[in-house]
Amino acid sequence: MPGVAYIYELPAIDILNNRAIMRIYIDHFPEQDELAKTLASRIKKQNSDVNVTTYFEQRAISKNVGIEHSKLIEDTERKVINLVNESDIIIPLISSSYVEINSSSLNALFNDTSERKDKFIFPVICNESNWSSVNWIVRSKVFPQGGRPLDELTVYEQEKSIKELLQTIQNIAYNKPQQDSELKVVHRTEKIVFISHDHEDADFAELLKLQLEKSKITGWIDSERLKIGQDWREEIDEGISKSIAVIAIMTPEAKKSEYVTYEWAYAWGKGKNIFPIMLKQTPLHPRLESLQYLDFTNRATRPWDKLIQSIKDLL
Numbered sequence: 001m002p003g004v005a006y007i008y009e010l011p012a013i014d015i016l017n018n019r020a021i022m023r024i025y026i027d028h029f030p031e032q033d034e035l036a037k038t039l040a041s042r043i044k045k046q047n048s049d050v051n052v053t054t055y056f057e058q059r060a061i062s063k064n065v066g067i068e069h070s071k072l073i074e075d076t077e078r079k080v081i082n083l084v085n086e087s088d089i090i091i092p093l094i095s096s097s098y099v100e101i102n103s104s105s106l107n108a109l110f111n112d113t114s115e116r117k118d119k120f121i122f123p124v125i126c127n128e129s130n131w132s133s134v135n136w137i138v139r140s141k142v143f144p145q146g147g148r149p150l151d152e153l154t155v156y157e158q159e160k161s162i163k164e165l166l167q168t169i170q171n172i173a174y175n176k177p178q179q180d181s182e183l184k185v186v187h188r189t190e191k192i193v194f195i196s197h198d199h200e201d202a203d204f205a206e207l208l209k210l211q212l213e214k215s216k217i218t219g220w221i222d223s224e225r226l227k228i229g230q231d232w233r234e235e236i237d238e239g240i241s242k243s244i245a246v247i248a249i250m251t252p253e254a255k256k257s258e259y260v261t262y263e264w265a266y267a268w269g270k271g272k273n274i275f276p277i278m279l280k281q282t283p284l285h286p287r288l289e290s291l292q293y294l295d296f297t298n299r300a301t302r303p304w305d306k307l308i309q310s311i312k313d314l315l
Contacts, residue, residue, distance in 0.1 A: 024169070025083040026054040028093035029101070032126055035093060035150075039124075039162070046166065053083055077103060084109055089120045089169060094137065096129040110136040120172060122165060127151045132258045141168070145199040147258040192218045193311060194243040196263040198254040204279055205249060215308045217315075219247075240266055244314050245273040247307075250293070251280040264288065273314060275307065 024043060028036045036054040043052050055076075084090055084106075090113065092098065114121050114136040121140045123131070127149045131137045144153060144161035153161065193212060197205040202221075209219035220239055240246060246267040254260045267274055268287060276284065276293035284293065296302045 021051050022089065022169075022172075023087040024050065024052045024089045024091065025080075025087040026052065026091045026093065027080060027084070028055050029095055029097045030056075031095060031097060032093040035124075035126065039091065039165075042162070042166065043169065046170070053087075055080065077106065080106065081109060084113060087119070089122065089172065091165075092121065092123045092137075093126050094123045094129060094131050094142075095126045099129045099131055099134060107134070107136070114139045122168065124161075124165065125149045138258070138262075143168075146253065146256075146260075148253065148256060191315060192220050192243050194240050194246045194263070194267070195219050195221050195249070196246055196254075196260050196267075197221070197249040198251060198257045198260055200253045201249050201251055201279060208247065208249070208277075211304055211308070212311070215312065217308070217311055236263060237266060240272060241270060243267075243272060245275060245311055247275045247277060248288070249277050249279050250282055250284060250288070252282045254279075255282050255285075261285070275310060277307070 026036045026039055033056045036056050040052045040054050044050055090110075092110070110121065113119050121136065123137050123140050123142045125131060125142055125144065125147055128151075129149075131142075131147070143165045144150060144157070145164065150158050150161065195205050195208060205221050209221050212219040220243070240263065246264060248254070248260065248264045264274055264276075265287075274288070274291060276288050276291055277296050278284075278293050279296050281297055294303050294307055
């Protein structure tokens with residue numbers, strides 16, 4: 001894919017010691033052929049027994065048997081439907097073409113699949129697209145975290161995202177329990193503050209949580225976009241609904257993030273108190289502009305006391 005390079009190699013990971021062959025299907029348009037082949041190769045390198053299939057391979061098979069063009073499309077789509085139904089993990093490579101042209105029957109299939117508990121869909125956002133308008137993508141755990149396209153990231157950030165995807169596959173293979181201690185806090189008490197942030201600002205979000213805890217205020221950070229699974233939006237909705245307030249950490253990256261926008265907009269609709277924090281200068285959404293934000297751009301003069309007192313006034 002133009003603008004995307006993969007120059008680092010990860011250590012091999014044996015992801016399937018304790019289970020039968022895992023079936024993974026990478027769905028994509030021709031413009032993502034190289035990325036699909038790279039992902040397939042790296043997943044297979046982790047374990048030689050894993051079964052990884054790409055759309056590129058299916059298209060090549062159909063072409064080789066000499067099917068005419070109209071029937072080629074029909075034949076390939078039928079194979080894709082079968083692969084989605086048979087696979088444990090589906091990795092769609094999301095591009096503008098993918099969002100705009102993908103057939104209604106495949107979108108319906110992905111919608112149904114995203115609601116199943118025995119399958120996982122992990123969309124990879126490759127370039128700028130209107131993916132937030134597609135229900136099954138919004139319901140899924142996307143990579144890179146935060147929904148920023150790969151082609152807008154540095155090589156290091158691209159590699160980090162791929163590593164996170166491979167680690168997610170490993171966790172599923174081992175059936176490791178996901179860390180949901182943050183989620184349990186939501187169920188134990190309503191006196192919590194939901195911290196909305198882009199993954200690029202995770203370090204500051206952790207610092208903010210520590211500052212809140214010093215004042216006996218419980219902060220909830222969505223450190224992994226919640227536990228692995230397909231229903232992140234339901235969990236986010238519940239977390240915000242049980243919060244007394246939402247702190248929105250605003251940066252240029254957060255403004256682009258579909259997740260951050262969803263979180264504060266949902267909180268707004270629920271009538272929650274929203275405290276925007278300007279961590280890096282960026283234009284705010286008109287709705288957030290109507291609120292008085294706290295200026296945290298200067299590290300030496302950050303108004304911690306004012307933020308803490310504003311939240312204490314709600315308790």
